[in-house]
Amino acid sequence: MAIGFHGLFATHEAEHHDLVFGGLSLLIGSAVFAVDMFTGIEGAVAVLYSIALLFAAQAANRKGLMALSAAFIALTLFAFFFGHGPDPDMQAFLRLVVALASLAVTTALLVRNDEAKAELLRMNSALRESETRYRSIFHGTRVALWERDYSRLRHHLVSLKARGISDIKLHARDNPEFIRDCIQMIEIVAANAAANDLLGATPDHPSNCAMAGYIPPDSAAITEVLQAIMDGASHLEHDAEVISENGETKSVLLSIGFPDDTSAFNRVVVSMVDVTQREEARKTLAEAQAELSRASKAATVGVLSASLAHELNQPLGAIVVNSQTLLRWLAKDPPDLEATRRSAERILRDGNRASEIIKNTRSMLSATPPEAEHIDLNALLSETLTLMEHDLQRERTAVEIIQEEEIPSVPGIKIEMQQVLINLISNAAHAIAAAAAKRRLVTITLKNEHDGEHVLISVRDTGNGLDLEAARKIFTPFFTTKKNGMGMGLSICRSAIEARGGTLEARNHPEGGALFEIRLPKEKADA
Incomplete structure (x- = not known):
């Protein structure tokens, strides 16, 4: 009316x-x-x-x-x-x-x-x-909106720039009260209901009274806002944090559009989107992924425990044999000190290998990855074949090494690379035995790739090769062609190689048998 x-x-x-x-x-x-x-x-x-x-x-x-x-x-x-x-x-x-x-x-x-x-x-x-x-x-949207008066703050920042100050972070570090003073210069013209809800403000104490209590003085976002105003930016988006009335810290996505007309800085629209739940979910997901990664590593170690025990049996068995040999040389009259020394050296070598196997297994469960080494592939292959000598003799399998040029060292973890070679050579020997091949030969080829940046290691057997299903799923976890196999070995081998920037691929050789090829990056000159 x-x-x-x-x-x-x-x-x-x-x-x-x-x-x-x-x-x-x-x-x-x-x-x-x-x-x-x-x-x-x-x-x-x-x-x-x-x-x-x-x-x-x-x-x-x-x-x-x-x-x-x-x-x-x-x-x-x-x-x-x-x-x-x-x-x-x-x-x-x-x-x-x-x-x-x-x-x-x-x-x-x-x-x-x-x-x-x-x-x-x-x-x-x-x-x-x-x-x-x-x-x-402005008032109907569910996005938190403010109209803020930045005119006094802009005038202050322009005057600082005229005095030669251009780096807000550096100036704030030298003047601890600078950020707090700048926040006090920001005046709130209006705020919508969503803004009050975001900050937990009430009608008796709306969020357009002052902004100082809601912005942490050590906020990185306010520093970016000040720098944007000083530089004359037209727009700013930044992750920020605000403190609500009840003291709760909320994560928000801050967005400010600065006007071209400097006289319009008395009414600058500022929006905030509450992303607290998203950030918490992201943090929870990251923690879950890290925990899953550790659990996956633990599961991998569990799956490899049988293989690990076998690998430890080799150096430990060798230590026992060499110890017995050492005692026999010492029991001679007079003792054969030269032979004793050689046995002691072999004991030391096998003991160090057992220690490295255990150390590498522990590093798989650690959050800190082991540091890369310079691996001499010739020495590594020779040591690997020495360790597998008993197994290869039992399978009545010979190994042929083909190398026509000098091979440089490659970066990686020695014990990991040795486990990969043991796995591939052991699989090749088993494939030959399963095929009952007359020619029991594993051929290992070392050569430099044509691109000049990679080394190629190929392991070929004289078995029946890979069928269509095996060729497609050979590196899939838990896929195996062995009766008592777990199907984890090749999957872990590929993961280890790819973690070092290399590749592991499998195919059938044109002349028969399966062929596994490892490509590893060479050691950089400035590494």
């Missing part, structure tokens, strides 16, 4: 305004006509019609003004010919021209002013509609 009464009152007031100015216009026009018609004044009395037009402009529209101006022109002409007859003198005619020109110019100016006023009203109306829509979006 109050709104309706106010609108009705405004309508009556406008009607009263039009009646007053319209009446004054007609009254003045009538008076001017009477004076021009019935008096003998020789001046350009009709010029005074312009006053009537000025009053009429307050009440009439453009068409009304033009109609009234035409009426005044007609009255002026009528009075002129009525008073001076068909043959007026030159002075009277000039006064008529002046009066008509005055009416025409006044009418033209008033019409133009009316058009400008109408355009201004349209612009104001469009501006009000735009402001209404903006306010509706």
Whole structure:
């Protein structure tokens, strides 16, 4: 009712305004006509019609003004010919021209002013509609929005830049109170309901009172905001943290669009999207992935335990044999000290190998990966074949090494690389035994790749080769062609090689048998 009464009152007031100015216009026009018609004044009395037009402009529209101006022109002409007859003198005619020109110019100016006023009203109306829509979006959206006044802060930062200060982080480090002072310069013009909800503000204490209590002084985001303002950036997006009323720290995505017009810094729109749950989920996922990785490593070690025991049996068995041999050499009269020394060296070698196997197994469960070494492939292959000598003799399998050029060292973990070679050579020997091949030969080839950056190690057997399913799934975990196999060996071998930047591939050799190829990056000159 109050709104309706106010609108009705405004309508009556406008009607009263039009009646007053319209009446004054007609009254003045009538008076001017009477004076021009019935008096003998020789001046350009009709010029005074312009006053009537000025009053009429307050009440009439453009068409009304033009109609009234035409009426005044007609009255002026009528009075002129009525008073001076068909043959007026030159002075009277000039006064008529002046009066008509005055009416025409006044009418033209008033019409133009009316058009400008109408355009201004349209612009104001469009501006009000735009402001209404903006306010509706501002207050209705569920995105936290603020209008902040950065004008004082910008002026402060511009003055600092004029003094030669360009690095906000460096300046803040040297001036501990700088960030806090800058935050105090930020004034909040308005905030929507979502902004209050984000910060846990209440109607008694809305979030547009001050921003200082909600921004941590050590926030990296506020430093980026200050730097962006100083550099004249047009937009900024940054992860940030805010402190709610209850002291809870929330993660938000901050977005600010800075205006091109520096005078518009008094109303800068700032948005924040609460991503706390997303960040917590991401952190939880990262922790779960790390835990899963450790569990996977532990599972891998469990699967490899049988193979590990076998590998340890080799150096431990060798230590026992060499110890017995050493005792026999010492029991001689006189003792054979040279043979004793050789046995002791072999005991030391096998003991170090057992220690390396255990150390590598522990590193697989550790969060810190072992450091890479410089691996001499020739020495590694020779040591590996020495360790596998008993197994190869049992399988009645010979090993042939083909190397036509010098092979540089490669980066990696020696014990891992040795386990890969043992696995591939052992698989080749088993494949030959399963095929009951007449020619029991494992061929190992070492050569430099054509690209000059990789070394190729190939292991070929004389077995039956890979069938279609095996060729497709050979590196798939838990896939095996052995009756008692677990299907983890080749999968782990490929993972170990790929972790060092290499590749492990399998295919059938054109002349028969399976062929496994390892490509490893060479040692860099500046490594």
